[in-house]
Amino acid sequence: MKRMKIIVIAIVALIAAGELFMPWLVGSLIARGMSGATGSDRVTAQVAKRPALLMFDGRFDSVRIHAYDSKVDKIVFAELDATLKDVAIDMPVLITQRKVAVKGVRDIDLTAVITQEELSRFLNQSVKGVKNAKVVIESGKVNVTAGFLLGQIASIAITLEGKVVGDGHRIKFVTDRFLLNNTAVGNIGGSVLTEIPLVDLRKLPFGVKAKSVVMDAGRITIVADNRSP
Numbered sequence: 001m002k003r004m005k006i007i008v009i010a011i012v013a014l015i016a017a018g019e020l021f022m023p024w025l026v027g028s029l030i031a032r033g034m035s036g037a038t039g040s041d042r043v044t045a046q047v048a049k050r051p052a053l054l055m056f057d058g059r060f061d062s063v064r065i066h067a068y069d070s071k072v073d074k075i076v077f078a079e080l081d082a083t084l085k086d087v088a089i090d091m092p093v094l095i096t097q098r099k100v101a102v103k104g105v106r107d108i109d110l111t112a113v114i115t116q117e118e119l120s121r122f123l124n125q126s127v128k129g130v131k132n133a134k135v136v137i138e139s140g141k142v143n144v145t146a147g148f149l150l151g152q153i154a155s156i157a158i159t160l161e162g163k164v165v166g167d168g169h170r171i172k173f174v175t176d177r178f179l180l181n182n183t184a185v186g187n188i189g190g191s192v193l194t195e196i197p198l199v200d201l202r203k204l205p206f207g208v209k210a211k212s213v214v215m216d217a218g219r220i221t222i223v224a225d226n227r228s229p
Contacts, residue, residue, distance in 0.1 A: 023047050026055045030063060030089070033100035037205045038070035038080065058091040058103070060084075074126050075171075075199040077112040078219070084108050084206065102206045108226040110208050114164075114198075116142075116218045119173075127196055131155070139216050142173065148193075156180065160193060164220050166210025169201045171222060 030045040046064045086106035116135040123133040133146035144160040159179040173196040208224040
């Protein structure tokens, strides 16, 4: 009887230790895998499953990932938060290759933030002809002032008034008004400045589509999920 009691106590202690240790261990592995996928060295992951000792089968009730300064495509998100529910992850790939390979998932909810400073950097580095761009984001709109090179001849000062929108997997800046010296004119930059692609959400390790884009007080907040309209 005494031996049986010791065995029971040992089993209970093992289960209790597993409930505390396994979420931390698996969460650390997923965070490391997402670090490589997002180009961020500041990633945390929280996993949930009962009993926790079975986490190594790769199936989880939920996985929540939070990353700072994560680079997806050519844009750096100041913050990225993703919650995956009823998710299956390839654990051999995670353990041996340090990569998060999602084998199946029921629901994904994602929120990502782009700052006006990051959008300025992106325009200067990624859009041909644009230089010294400065972005100001206000409620519902984006204003861009910049220099624009007309071939190799001259540089002119321009202002773009528009918004950032979601189009399926793609996030883009759409110009509503093109101003030269504060006067609305035709789009001198042509298609280059009419719609500017910012990020393709398919570059993420799980599939989502944009549902809404909110512009307010110096930042753009993108909300995406994997559910049909």
